[in-house]
Ligand SMILES: Nc1ncnc2c1ncn2[C@@H]1O[C@H](COP(=O)(O)OP(=O)(O)O)[C@@H](O)[C@H]1O
């Protein structure tokens with residue numbers, strides 16, 4: 393059984409390992425969490441995102457949630473904000489698609505165009 | 517909604533949107549009495565009586581992006597299928613308490629789903645909100661209070677990967693210990 397004592401160890405370790413920079417100009421990722429998004433699988437998309445970021449120890453990324461992004465049939469939706477750039481909106485996301493977005497967009501900086509709302513609107 | 521953990525996530529979004537600083541989630545599985553209760557209390561802006569009445573009606577929402585509020589009516593329908601009921605007590609400016617209770621072993625009762633994921637994602641995505649999650653079963657009680665964790669962690673945010681990872685495991689182990697949220 394885990395105890396709160398372990399947190400003290402994590403605290404020590406973390407304080408030594410990283411300098412807690414207050415990163416205001418990092419990347420921001422927002423997942424839509426309205427009823428329609430949650431019903432369409434947004435929680436697993438969000439969990440997948442958190443796991444990826446943790447496992448790969450990617451820093452300077454803030455993950456947030458928001459209410460309805462707008463179009464129910466496009467849920468789960470994920471928005472990526474790079475400082476000073478236009479936001480990229482991904483639609484009909486799955487944990488698998490998130491993996492690619494993390495690698496190509498969040499790590500390497502190039503959006504996965506085929507998952508974006510622009511690409512989806514061309515089809516519809 | 518496929519499971520109770522998703523209903524919970526959705527209902528807590530209402531508390532978050534109401535500007536809550538503290539959200540309390542209480543789940544009580546009473547095997548002996550075949551009863552499951554799920555209560556959510558927040559200190560958000562609350563609602564007046566007229567709003568509460570309308571909220572139970574599927575064609576009402578105060579949001580402007582879509583005309584129909586679905587979250588609460590969907591939950592009420594699921595609860596009523598299991599011979600239960602939902603009540604909302606709220607005071608404008610003070611907060612809201614949503615209480616629900618229904619048959620634990622009813623054939624239509626949605627499974628618990630991943631309560632650990634729901635609570636973890638709530639904590640991860642809402643750094644400005646404290647959560648108290650209390651889960652009771654016939655064999656014990658599990659409690660998680662982010663205020664306690666914040667006190668220990670000091671300047672290290674709970675969203676830090678190592679901390680959030682610990683929280684997720686803590687919940688999963690804690691629930692296992694009391695046989696909570698199993699199916
Ligand atoms: N905890 C709460 N605090 C304040 N207002 C709430 C709360 N829960 C629900 N409401 C009000 O009830 C409305 C309907 O909620 P809901 O059925 O979940 O639909 P939606 O979230 O899509 O609007 C909300 O828009 C909000 O105005």
Ligand SMILES: [Mg+2]
Nearest residue numbers: 526530587588
């Ligand atoms: Mg809602």
